[in-house]
Amino acid sequence: MSIFPSRSWREYPQRYRMEAVKFKKSGKTYFPPRQVDPTNGDTECEKVVLPETGKVTTYTVIRVSPSQWGDLSPYGLAIVELTDGTRLFGQIADCNVDQIKIGMDVRIEFRLIQKEGTHGVLSYGYKFVPKWY
Amino acid sequence: MAGIVGYGAHLPRHRIKVEEIAKVWGADAPSYKKGLMLREKSVPPPDMDTITLSVEAAKNAFRRAGNIDRSKVGAIYIGSESHPYAVKPSGTVVGEAMGIFNDCHCADFEFACKAGSEAMYVAMSHVKAGEMKYALAIAADTSQGAPSDALEFSAAAGAAAFIMGTEDLIAECLYTHSWMQDMPDFWRREHEFYPQHGGRFTGEEAYFATTRGASEAILKKSGMKPSDFKYAVFHQPNGKFPQRIAFELGFTQEQIDPGWLAPRLGNTYSGASPIGLTGCLDVSKPGDLIFMCSYGSGSGSDAFIWKVTEKINRVRNLAVGTHKLLDENLTYIEYGTYAKFRHKIIKNK
Amino acid sequence: MRPVCVVGAGMSQWGEVWRKSFRELFVDAARAAIADAGVDHIDSLYVGCMTGGLFVGQEHIGALMADYLGMPGIPAAHVESACASGGIAFRQAFIEVGSGLSEIVMASGVEKMTDCSGDEATAALATAADAEYEVFNGATFPGLYALMAHAHMHKYGTTRAMLTAVAVKNHYNGSMNPFAQYPFKLKPETVETSVMVADPLRVLDCSPITDGAAAVIVCSEEVAKKLRKPYIKVLGSGLATDIMQLAQREDITTIKSATLASQKALAMAGKKITDIQFAEVHDCFTIAEIMVAESIGKYKPGQAGAAFLAGESALDGKFPINPSGGLKSKGHPVGATGVAQVVEVFKQLTGKAENGRQIKGAPKLAMTQNMGGTGASSVVHIMEVA
Numbered sequence: 001m002s003i004f005p006s007r008s009w010r011e012y013p014q015r016y017r018m019e020a021v022k023f024k025k026s027g028k029t030y031f032p033p034r035q036v037d038p039t040n041g042d043t044e045c046e047k048v049v050l051p052e053t054g055k056v057t058t059y060t061v062i063r064v065s066p067s068q069w070g071d072l073s074p075y076g077l078a079i080v081e082l083t084d085g086t087r088l089f090g091q092i093a094d095c096n097v098d099q100i101k102i103g104m105d106v107r108i109e110f111r112l113i114q115k116e117g118t119h120g121v122l123s124y125g126y127k128f129v130p131k132w133y
Numbered sequence: 134m135a136g137i138v139g140y141g142a143h144l145p146r147h148r149i150k151v152e153e154i155a156k157v158w159g160a161d162a163p164s165y166k167k168g169l170m171l172r173e174k175s176v177p178p179p180d181m182d183t184i185t186l187s188v189e190a191a192k193n194a195f196r197r198a199g200n201i202d203r204s205k206v207g208a209i210y211i212g213s214e215s216h217p218y219a220v221k222p223s224g225t226v227v228g229e230a231m232g233i234f235n236d237c238h239c240a241d242f243e244f245a246c247k248a249g250s251e252a253m254y255v256a257m258s259h260v261k262a263g264e265m266k267y268a269l270a271i272a273a274d275t276s277q278g279a280p281s282d283a284l285e286f287s288a289a290a291g292a293a294a295f296i297m298g299t300e301d302l303i304a305e306c307l308y309t310h311s312w313m314q315d316m317p318d319f320w321r322r323e324h325e326f327y328p329q330h331g332g333r334f335t336g337e338e339a340y341f342a343t344t345r346g347a348s349e350a351i352l353k354k355s356g357m358k359p360s361d362f363k364y365a366v367f368h369q370p371n372g373k374f375p376q377r378i379a380f381e382l383g384f385t386q387e388q389i390d391p392g393w394l395a396p397r398l399g400n401t402y403s404g405a406s407p408i409g410l411t412g413c414l415d416v417s418k419p420g421d422l423i424f425m426c427s428y429g430s431g432s433g434s435d436a437f438i439w440k441v442t443e444k445i446n447r448v449r450n451l452a453v454g455t456h457k458l459l460d461e462n463l464t465y466i467e468y469g470t471y472a473k474f475r476h477k478i479i480k481n482k
Numbered sequence: 483m484r485p486v487c488v489v490g491a492g493m494s495q496w497g498e499v500w501r502k503s504f505r506e507l508f509v510d511a512a513r514a515a516i517a518d519a520g521v522d523h524i525d526s527l528y529v530g531c532m533t534g535g536l537f538v539g540q541e542h543i544g545a546l547m548a549d550y551l552g553m554p555g556i557p558a559a560h561v562e563s564a565c566a567s568g569g570i571a572f573r574q575a576f577i578e579v580g581s582g583l584s585e586i587v588m589a590s591g592v593e594k595m596t597d598c599s600g601d602e603a604t605a606a607l608a609t610a611a612d613a614e615y616e617v618f619n620g621a622t623f624p625g626l627y628a629l630m631a632h633a634h635m636h637k638y639g640t641t642r643a644m645l646t647a648v649a650v651k652n653h654y655n656g657s658m659n660p661f662a663q664y665p666f667k668l669k670p671e672t673v674e675t676s677v678m679v680a681d682p683l684r685v686l687d688c689s690p691i692t693d694g695a696a697a698v699i700v701c702s703e704e705v706a707k708k709l710r711k712p713y714i715k716v717l718g719s720g721l722a723t724d725i726m727q728l729a730q731r732e733d734i735t736t737i738k739s740a741t742l743a744s745q746k747a748l749a750m751a752g753k754k755i756t757d758i759q760f761a762e763v764h765d766c767f768t769i770a771e772i773m774v775a776e777s778i779g780k781y782k783p784g785q786a787g788a789a790f791l792a793g794e795s796a797l798d799g800k801f802p803i804n805p806s807g808g809l810k811s812k813g814h815p816v817g818a819t820g821v822a823q824v825v826e827v828f829k830q831l832t833g834k835a836e837n838g839r840q841i842k843g844a845p846k847l848a849m850t851q852n853m854g855g856t857g858a859s860s861v862v863h864i865m866e867v868a
Contacts, residue, residue, distance in 0.1 A: 011614060016230040030730060032615055038725060058636065058734065060628030061681040062620065066608075067601050069620050071179040071473050077625050079729045089729040091620045093180060094146045096464070102636050110188040110230055111180040113619060117482065122217055124226060125619065127180065132462045133453050
C-alpha cells in the first residue's frame with residue numbers, strides 16, 4: 001500500500017525530531033508518543049526529545065526483504081534502549097550484519113526510510129548506526 | 134563583522150577505489166590515479182541523500198555553535214546539484230528536522246558545484262545586513278557520474294553546514310568576491326539522469342579562468358598575498374586541479390593540505406570546498422587566515438577570506454572532525470554494490 | 483452462561499488452492515461442518531478473516547459468506563484480530579450460544595492468500611504489526627519474531643536445536659493430517675540448512691502462506707444431545723490484548739496476552755493448566771510455540787525448549803502440542819487457523835483424528851491458543867469431552 005503524503009507528514013515530530021511523550025504519574029517515556037499511559041490510564045504528559053545514543057537489546061538480520069529495502073538487503077533491525085531508558089525499534093545502517101551484537105552501542109542518524117518508486121513522496125526518519133565516535 | 138558561528142561536516146562510510154571502477158570499464162587505473170590524483174571516493178548508500186547528509190552536517194554545526202536559540206535562525210539555504218526532489222525544497226525538510234520553522238526564509242540553491250558556497254554568501258549577507266540573527270547555509274551533494282565516463286571515478290557525496298551570524302564567531306569573514314561568466318563546460322538537462330561535460334574544455338577556460346578570476350580579484354581587493362594565509366581551499370573535482378591553481382597563485386602544498394580532501398574523498402560537488410573549509414577549521418588556530426575559492430560549472434567562483442578566532446579552541450571538539458570522518462571506520466565496496474547503491478541498475482518497476 | 487458445545491467440524495482443502503476462490507473455500511468448509519454435525523440450519527454465522535480486502539479486494543465478508551452458503555438473511559459478521567480472527571470468531575459463537583441468544587451458530591475462518599504477489603501478501607500480513615513504527619521501518623513478520631527469538635536465546639540460552647525440534651515434531655504430526663499443506667516429515671538437517679529469512683529464523687522455522695477455510699458448529703447442549711453424535715463442551719473462553727509495538731513491551735521473551743487469556747479461560751472453566759492434557763497453540767514461527775508453552779504456564783520461562791528437545795510435546799509425550807501439525811505443517815490461512823485448532827481438538831476429543839494422529843489414552847481436556855501478530859491479542863479456549 002502506498003504511503004499517502006499526509007501519513008508521513010503527521011509523523012514529522014517523531015521521525016524527524018525524535019519527540020516522545022513522558023507521563024507525569026509513571027515517569028515513563030513512550031516513543032512514538034501516545035495520548036494515554038498504558039500502565040495507569042494517565043493523560044497528563046509532557047513532550048521530551050529522545051537522547052541520541054543507546055544500546056542494542058535484541059536484533060535480527062532481514063535477509064528476505066520487502067521490495068522497498070531490496071537495495072539494502074540484508075539489513076539489521078533492532079530494539080534499542082536509549083540512554084534514558086526509552087526503547088524503540090529501527091533499522092541498523094552502515095554496519096556489516098555479521099557484526100551486530102546485543103549490547104552494541106549505537107547512535108541515531110537521519111536517513112531516508114522509504115521512497116515510492118521514482119514518483120512518490122520521500123519518507124525520512126531515523127536509523128541506528130554503530131557508535132564509532 | 135559577519136562569519137561562522139558553527140560549522141560541521143558529514144560524510145558517508147562507504148568508499149570505492151579507482152581500481153574497482155577501472156576494472157569494470159577496462160580503464161587504466163594508474164593513469165587516473167596519477168593524472169587526476171584520485172585514489173578513492175565516497176559512496177552514499179541508498180538511504181542517504183543530500184537531505185540526510187545536510188541534516189547530519191547541520192547537527193554538527195549546531196553542536197559547535199553552542200546553545201544558540203534556533204528560533205533566531207531566519208533562513209536555511211541548501212546548495213546542491215542533487216536535490217532529492219526537482220520540485221519541493223530540501224531546505225524545508227532539513228529545517229523541519231532541525232526545529233527551524235516556521236518563521237524562516239527558505240529556498241534551494243543550484244549552481245553546479247558552487248551552489249553551496251553561494252548559499253554561504255547569501256546567508257552571511259542576511260546576518261551582516263542585520264536582517265536576522267543567524268542563517269544556516271549547507272553545501273551537500275550525492276552526485277552521479279555516468280558509467281564509464283571519466284567523472285564516474287570522482288563523483289562522490291558529502292555535506293558541510295555553516296551557521297552564519299555576527300556574534301561569538303569561530304571565523305570572521307573579512308572579504309568575499311564572486312566571479313562568473315556563462316560557460317557551457319558541464320550541464321544536465323531536465324529529466325536526464327547523468328550530466329554531460331566538455332571534456333578538456335572544462336579546464337583552462339572554465340575551472341582555471343573562473344577560479345583565477347575570483348581569486349585574483351579577492352587578493353587585490355584585500356591587498357593580501359598568498360603567504361599571508363595559513364590555509365587555502367579550492368574547489369576539488371580531483372586532486373590535480375586545486376593543486377595546480379593553488380601553486381599558480383602562489384600557495385604551497387602545506388597550505389592546501391588540510392582542505393585537500395579529493396584524493397581520498399572524490400568530488401563532493403557543492404560540498405567540495407565547503408567540506409575542505411571544515412577540514413581546515415578543524416586544525417586551525419586563533420588568528421589563522423584561510424583562503425577559500427569554490428568553483429561551479431556554468432560557471433562561477435565564490436571566494437572568501439576567513440580569519441579564525443579564539444573560539445575555535447573551545448568548540449573544535451564539540452563535534453566529530455572532518456578528517457576523522459574521512460579516514461576512519463570505512464567500508465570498501467566493489468562495483469556491483471556501488472552500481473546498486475547509485476541506482477545504476479535497470480530494474481523492473 | 484449455559485453450557486456450550488461443538489458438534490461438527492469441517493475443513494476445505496489447505497494449500498495453494500488455485501482452483502478455489504475465497505468464497506468457495508469457505509463454502510467447502512462450511513458445508514463439511516454442517517454435514518458433520520447433522521444440523522439442518524444455523525441461526526447465525528461468524529467468519530474470521532484477517533484481510534479479505536488486502537488479499538482479494540473483498541470486505542463485507544459476513545454477508546458474502548452467508549449469501550454463498552445459500553443462507554442469505556441469517557445474521558452474519560466478519561471478525562478480525564489479525565491471526566486471532568478465527569479464534570475470536572469461535573469465541574463470538576460461544577458467547578452467542580452461551581448467552582441464550584442463539585441455539586446453533588457456525589464459527590468459521592477463511593483466508594485466500596495466493597491471489598496476489600508474494601510482496602503484496604507480505605505487506606498484507608505486516609498490517610498485524612505497528613504500521614507506522616515497525617512496518618514503516620522495515621519490519622517483516624519473521625523479523626519481529628526473530629527479535630523475540632534472539633531475546634529468548636540471549637536470556638535463557640534457548641538453542642537452534644530447540645527451534646528445530648518444534649518444526650520436526652510438527653511436520654511429523656502433519657504428515658498424518660490429510661488436510662495439511664505440507665504433509666511430509668522433516669529431518670533436522672533440512673530445517674537447519676534451509677534459507678535464512680531473518681536471523682535466527684530460517685524458512686523452515688516459519689509457517690507458510692496458505693489458502694484454506696475451517697468451520698465448526700457451536701450449539702447448546704440441548705441441540706447437541708438431540709443430534710446423537712459425539713460432541714464436546716466448551717468450558718472456558720479468554721481473550722486478552724497487549725501493547726502492539728515490541729519495543730514498548732516490558733519483556734518480549736514472553737507473550738503476556740497468552741498468559742492473561744489462558745488465565746481467564748481456565749478460571750471460567752474452573753481448571754488449572756496442569757489439568758490440560760494437550761493443546762493446539764499458535765506456532766506461526768517455531769519460537770512462538772516455545773514462548774506460548776511458557777506463557778500459558780505449562781513450562782517455566784526458558785524451560786520449554788529443553789522439554790521439547792526431550793520429546794515432551796510429541797504425540798506420545800507428556801504434553802502433546804499441535805497434534806494437527808500446527809501452523810507449520812498444516813498451513814496458516816490466517817483467519818482460518820483459530821477455527822482449525824478447534825477442529826483438531828474436536829477430532830482428538832471425539833476419537834476421530836485420522837491416520838494414526840490420535841493421541842492415545844483418550845484425553846479429556848484440551849486447550850486452544852490462537853494469537854494475532856506478535857501477540858498483541860490472544861484467545862484461548864478450554865474444551866472437554868462431553
